[in-house]
Amino acid sequence: MRRLILGTVVACIACSGGTSAPHLARIAPIQSELTRDEQIAHALSRLSYGARPGDIDLVRRVGLERWIALQLTPERIKDPAGDSAVASYESLATPTNELTAAFREVRMARRDTTRRGEPAIMQSRRDLQMAVNEVGSAKLARAVVSERQLYEQMVDFWENHFSVFVGKGQTRLFIPSYDRDVIRPLALGRFRDLLGAVAQSPAMLFYLDNAQSGADSTHRTLAELGRSSRRPFAGRRRPGLNENYARELMELHTLGVDGGYTQQDVIEVARALTGWSIDQAAGAFVFRPAIHDADEKMVLGSRLEAGRGIEDGEQVLDILARHPSTARFITRKLAVRFVSDSAPPELVSRCAAVFTKTDGDIRQVVQCVVTSPEFFSKRAYRAKVKTPFEVVASALRAAEATPDGSPRATQIVARLGQPIFGRQTPDGWPDRAEEWVNAGAMVNRVNFGLSLAQGRAPGVRLKQASLDKSVASLLSSPEFQRR
């Protein structure tokens, strides 16, 4: 493979397939102690990556309730700016099998000193780097220019909830597909579908080691039960059980650390998920019956009968997605993201009930959270501190600036402490003020604001040569650190 570049990128995943877009939600008039203009400013600061000049007027014209309803239905929003931004990143549509092929080529050449400098190898290296860089660049560009702002917020929410780390081995090869095929199509879909897509994504399977997990020596595989013709571990060491994904699946992805599971549940879930792996050549999910632990398991009180295959894992995901702890855990995290660091408990109970009643319809849970009296309360108004990604995206929006397409703009986000897909640990970036502001972080935030105001922020294109004085001063102010 010489070039990864493919033709036109399908930009609008959310509206693909020709299925009819969902109906606009009917949203009752907002009840709030805030003035109408405060409500609008607040909604823009939370549901979008910050107001651009003119946005307040726009929402006034459309009507706040209708604007929120539209944001909840991104399928119905035309987005030429977002589409053309995405189209400018040529590598975004590269299929994963091309990336894994390029990776194998580079890795083989690494052992062969005569081939290391070959132009083809150098090109493959550059292609791989570009594919990884461009996912981050496109993510920032969409946060800045897309009209589907709440959708972008939700994509970021899930990419952080189901966090993977670009720096762990081959994970990076799978990140373009993770963003494109796993998170984006389901960001406002059903939680069970999203959970299942993540569980079968090579990115997560590699990052949390499930790809390497097989039945341990005390349990029989499907092959050993005579239900698979492939010989297990032919000529290879038995890989053994790896609990890493099973643990994070419950602690971080569904139930939460206090969600009511035991270490024994972790082991049983890991056993149920053995054989969920990656087909390296295809760069895709594969179920390997030969290493699947086929003995009986007990997961959170449910019996999984012996002799089954991929159904074991599917049933585990069903149990976890519909567990009441999951409804509370996910809803609470949404409330922290959109309302306040302390997530009002009454709001969490009310919207967790929506989660349960709708079988995890994410769109309806988000609607519950962002149209609540708690969301539009004085307590919540400007109470959140921006993450570095939000600082950069909102500053560019306020300054009517855009990323220039190079990786330099995303390097600003990294410099401020939040490299995109760069969270090492599986818990994702924190969403609480205390984690983001300290003396060192403030220097960097202030300097970024100053550099943007002076038109010398790297990787950023300004619309006008110089900014309005009040905007320039705003960018490095304490107020601008909040949303």
Added chain:
Amino acid sequence: MQRRVFMKNGALALVTLGLNPTLLRRTIFAQGLTSGAASLGNARGKVLICLFQRGAADALNVVPPHGEAAYYRMRPTIAVPRPSLSAPTGAIDLDGFFGLHPSLEPFKQLWTDGILAPVHAVGSPSNTRSHFDAQDYMESGTPDAKGTRDGWLNRYLSTKGTCEECSGVGGLSSGVGGAGAGGGGASNPKPQSPFRAVSMTQQTPRILMGPAASVAMNSIAEFSIRANGPAAANVEAMYAKGDSDVVHAAGAEMLDAMRILRSANPAQYQPRNGAEYPRTQFGQRLREVAQLVKADVGVEIAFADIGGWDTHVNQGGATGQLAQRLDDFSKSIRALVTDLGDRMSDVVILTMSEFGRTARQNGSGGTDHGHAGCLFVIGGSVKGRRVHGKWPGLEPEQLNEGRDLALTTDFRSVFGEVVRKHLGASTLDRIFPGFVGTDLGLL
């Protein structure tokens, strides 16, 4: 528990007395500055400087066991030659069995002075061969436990002087967002410098992540407002309004920190005792570590890292790729030691790398991911001039999985001893939970 309160350590007690802790602390800073020396919490206190060699340094060529026949059998073209007076490319002999790689020549004087202690066959008990996992474990301080959200240096910072330390309670933080065991006691109203923990890196490293505050910076020059005249004054005015909320408080702290740095006058810095730092990123970062330590701005923990150790191909022997990394590594550290001069009696430098490399050379003149490695402990209080750790041997049956240097010392034994004896932590229960180490007699 909120980090703002937590990082102010005992400041909670002052809040209950009706005093504004930040204001009080800033007053103390100001007094320190006007009296000529910023007599902050830890001025002239103990300092620990941790240096991470990322990529897995080849311990068997860094501190070659030139007394082992097997070493030369397994590495026909990349072994460091035996010490020899006639051939300057041989190992620098330490004790008749171990030597230093010839590029570690700058360390020879430290060995002779008795302040350098290599520890061999040390590392993580985890048998992972992944750089990512192994670095993660060495920085979290909890091998094979991926749920740990904070780094062990941060846990040291968080527990020191609190009642968690004295009672030894409080589990590892495992909640989402790394909330940590934030319930710091209110027993220690000592003001803390914003520079108590400094990382000379672009981002906060894993080892310092957690509830206790730290500062990460590429360079001291970067830690300033890049504007002049009215724009700079405007920023000062905006953030000087006190600590009405978390953002303003951090802003006020930032202004304090910059004031402290300015008074230390970093632009005028001249290394002492003829120390010459290499003009490499690592060298320049260590130069700035020395600057901060000597400026008495309250540094207790400093961190820096150096890459380029993943030598799968053509790593070389006495010369070559690895030799060049060691040249930068040892010259930079030697300059730091020279520059710090008599301050070294209060300083320990601790190096680390995630694992060692295979005992045998591979088919491309390099080495692959192995198991145990080696590290250096350097400082005035170090029992140097001795290679520490039990040597497991290199005969086939002595190797780990038949291919790597076997592990005889858990890295937590070394780190724990340094934290306990040098920094004065009274218990390691919270820092390395569930681990009981052995005393190596390093300090």
